[in-house]
Amino acid sequence: MALWLFKSEPDVFGWPDQVALGDTGGEWHGIRNYQARNNMRLMQLGDRGFFYHSSIGKEIVGIVEVIGPSHPDSTTDDPRWDCVNVRAQRPFAHAVTLDKIRNHPALTEMVLVKNSRLSVQPVRPEEWDIICALGQTEP
DNA sequence: GCCAACGTTGGC
DNA sequence: GCCAACGTTGGC
Numbered sequence: 441m442a443l444w445l446f447k448s449e450p451d452v453f454g455w456p457d458q459v460a461l462g463d464t465g466g467e468w469h470g471i472r473n474y475q476a477r478n479n480m481r482l483m484q485l486g487d488r489g490f491f492y493h494s495s496i497g498k499e500i501v502g503i504v505e506v507i508g509p510s511h512p513d514s515t516t517d518d519p520r521w522d523c524v525n526v527r528a529q530r531p532f533a534h535a536v537t538l539d540k541i542r543n544h545p546a547l548t549e550m551v552l553v554k555n556s557r558l559s560v561q562p563v564r565p566e567e568w569d570i571i572c573a574l575g576q577t578e579p
Numbered sequence: 580g581c582c583a584a585c586g587t588t589g590g591c
Numbered sequence: 592g593c594c595a596a597c598g599t600t601g602g603c
Contacts, residue, residue, distance in 0.1 A: 449601090473586075495601060538602085557585060557600055 443563040444479065444489035445552060446504060446526070455491050455501045458528045465504075465527025468560070469513045472521060476560035480524045481510045488529065490563065490571065492552070499535035500571060504528055532575035546570055 446468060448454065458465075471477055487506040493499055508525025541547045547570060551561040563571075572579040 447601095475586090498602075555585085556602070559600085 442483065442487045443565060443568045444483065444487060444506075445492055445500075445561050445563050446489045447492045447494045447559045447561075449495050450493040451496055454493060455528070455531065458491060458502070458504065458526070459531075461527065463527055465507050465525050467508075467514060467523050468526050469515045469523045471513070471523060471560060473559060475558055477520075477522055479560045479562060481522060483510060483524050485509060489526065490568075491528075493535075497535070498538040500532060500541075500575065501535045502528060502531040503577070530577065532577045534575050536571050536574045540574060541571070544570065544574075 468480065471480065483506045485506060485508075489504050489506070490500045491502040491504050493501055504526040506524050507527050510522045510524050512519065513521040513523045538552070541550060542553055547553065547567055550563070550567055551558055555561070569579055
């Protein structure tokens with residue numbers, strides 16, 4: 441099982457919107473970046489990811505589960521763009537802010553820190569565990 | 580709202 | 592295939 445991080449602007453689509461989709465979840469569509477798309481193509485059922493609020497909040501607020509494999513993005517006819525389906529798994533007891541991540545000595549190599557523009561990115565297991573602990577959430 | 584960083588496009 | 596111009600993202 442692999443671990444990821446999904447970014448979204450909460451005023452467009454935030455954690456409450458993801459929760460509202462329920463157990464059937466929905467497409468993580470609208471990604472128009474090759475690196476992010478390639479990451480989604482690598483995803484398998486049961487993979488999990490952090491849900492990160494960019495711009496407003498700048499914090500990780502919950503965990504999503506990949507429930508649908510990579511397939512064409514229904515919001516475009518352009519065959520280049522694929523997406524996966526995800527559903528909310530659980531919220532963080534405490535959101536983990538970008539500031540906190542930046543200032544944690546073991547998290548300075550995170551993609552979120554190194555390449556802040558990549559909207560779908562891999563997370564290392566040790567990073568996953570540290571952030572879950574900071575959020576007082578089960579891994 | 581600004582701007583730096585990054586990705587993409589298109590002319591050559 | 593290079594690179595300048597342009598557009599977008601996202602932190603501040």
